[in-house]
Amino acid sequence: MSEDVRIMVGENVRRLRLAAGISQAKLAERMGVDRAYISGLEKGERNPTVVTVWHLSKALGVKMRTFFEEKDKKGR
Amino acid sequence: MSEDVRIMVGENVRRLRLAAGISQAKLAERMGVDRAYISGLEKGERNPTVVTVWHLSKALGVKMRTFFEEKDKKGR
Numbered sequence: 587m588s589e590d591v592r593i594m595v596g597e598n599v600r601r602l603r604l605a606a607g608i609s610q611a612k613l614a615e616r617m618g619v620d621r622a623y624i625s626g627l628e629k630g631e632r633n634p635t636v637v638t639v640w641h642l643s644k645a646l647g648v649k650m651r652t653f654f655e656e657k658d659k660k661g662r
Numbered sequence: 663m664s665e666d667v668r669i670m671v672g673e674n675v676r677r678l679r680l681a682a683g684i685s686q687a688k689l690a691e692r693m694g695v696d697r698a699y700i701s702g703l704e705k706g707e708r709n710p711t712v713v714t715v716w717h718l719s720k721a722l723g724v725k726m727r728t729f730f731e732e733k734d735k736k737g738r
Binding site: 649 | 664667668671709710711712713715716717725726727730731732
């Protein structure tokens with residue numbers, strides 16, 4: 587279902603942000619967006635465009651494809 | 663530059679569509695969109711959302727991350 591992809595991307599944004607050791611506010615500042623946008627994104631409530639995902643990849647210093655990694659069935 | 667990501671995604675859509683051996687019209691039909699949308703997407707003129715990329719991945723039977731593979735510097 588397409589909602590699942592929003593949740594998957596949101597979980598990856600959160601995982602990568604925590605790995606980068608920065609807060610939602612810091613990520614929002616780097617991207618020039620509101621903290622509430624990042625919060626909604628991580629909860630799977632947003633449907634970002636590829637350009638937004640590109641900005642996320644620059645802000646977190648990761649490749650774009652990392653936002654689309656699917657947890658294997660055991661949830662790792 | 664963010665335009666580059668639109669071009670990169672468009673080139674990957676085209677590469678994966680041709681690998682699947684289907685026309686733009688056939689891909690558009692599978693996704694329930696207009697052929698002109700697919701044409702513009704492949705030319706890097708669109709800024710699709712992650713849900714649209716999800717529909718593309720289902721229509722072409724590929725993983726979402728394949729749309730974000732960057733050609734290495736030698737253009738392969």
